[in-house]
Amino acid sequence: MSDTPATLGDDLKRLEEIVRRLEDDELALEQALALFEEGVGRLKAAQERLGQAETRVMQVLNEFAADGSPKVLPLDD
């Protein structure tokens, strides 16, 4: 299972904030560039996330890993 630190929702929220700041705020050049750079990164991340094609379906088992979380197996369709 992949760990996803920033979700698409996070990326979109941050993007909206960046655009708003670039449009509305009085920014120093360096700050504006840094924001823009981050915006491009978030945009790319969002597009990559949207590009994911596979739906993963798993079944949870009544067995537990060392950390106490239940084990999961791919579910055969």
Add this chain to the structure above:
Amino acid sequence: MSNAEEAWSVSKLARTLKRRVEDDFPPTWVKGELVGVKRYPSGHWYFSLRDEMAKVDCTMWKSAAARLKLPLEEGAEVFVLGQPNIWEERTSLRFNVVQVLSASAMGQGAQAVEKIRQALAADGLLDPARKRPLPPFPARIGVVTSTAGAAVRDIITVASRRWPGIELVVANAAVQGTDAPAEIVAALQLVTRVPGIDLVIVGRGGGGKDDLAAFNDDGVCRAIAACPVPVISAVGHEVDVTLADLVADVRAATPSQAAEFALPDRRDVEQRVHVLGSMLMGAAMSLVGSKQDRVARTRERLGGALLERLRRAERRLLNAQGRIAPALARRVERPRMQLARLETRLAPAMHRRIARGRSTMERLAATLDALSPLAVLGRGYAIPRAADGNVLKTRADFVPGAPFTLTVADGTVPARVEDR
């Protein structure tokens, strides 16, 4: 009647009556006594339902009759579910029945459910204020249902269409029978222990009323209420609302609908990403446009690291433009409306940005001017100043024999002008 031409035809009367009766008459449970029960060779059933005051003729078509759990017995007290129907040819009304339950079964079941409902209400579990909003972009959804049922397939199908890349974690549980309540409770608790679950769908495909008992179970309802993440109930039954539906954060009529509620539509989100990209570009372009010539002038007067940073920043901007432009071009045909809206929003934003960019640049230039002597001095230049502090810029400023100071990187040096 004032005018014969205003008279209705019989057909119009029949049609109007039919419309008035049938439109907006929801499926309704009616209690009564079965009389005149007849089963025709076609498989359809005809009977009447009556109480002390009234009687209504009923039909039950073969398809509905096939699901009958008990034989229709003359004189039996029953509950029937149906809708009125008018046969235009004779303008006769029949109540079209789709389901029949014995009064005793219905009565006992309904009483038990009502008791549980009251207990849940007393504990505040039916309070609308308890309902939690669904996460806008769930990454991993728990599904509590029977892996053998249709519900799980419906959810997978809809989820894959709306939001490819979603992870579904299914926890198997019987959804009918005596073990169902305990299995649903255990599955709910199990699936919410899987890391990263943002939402749980609990439900089953369509079933008769008797099959829904597990979703009227006190323990199941309390397990749903105690779930650490929002729960969508999806007990596939259009007519009945179960107690689980009342406790869940969101009620869906079917498992497919639950998947629709749970996930955003990928196309909507793509458009949103696209619009955000365009807005980001617009903001950046106005930023670059307003600053470019100023940057060019500043560049001539500055050396070293600062210039390199500006160059890098410019390159990054151009680079980013190049990366985004093809992506935009590919999608131009779809979000035409969005683009129009975007334009109206961007144009003023760009003008504002340009104006603001200018003042920003002026401030920046002032800062750079203030900084530049230090950088220049560091490279071996010196600033000559007269005793009064004025900078000596031309030959004429240097008076032969006059003392002056040289400001260098780490301080000042006294000096004197020799005779020219």
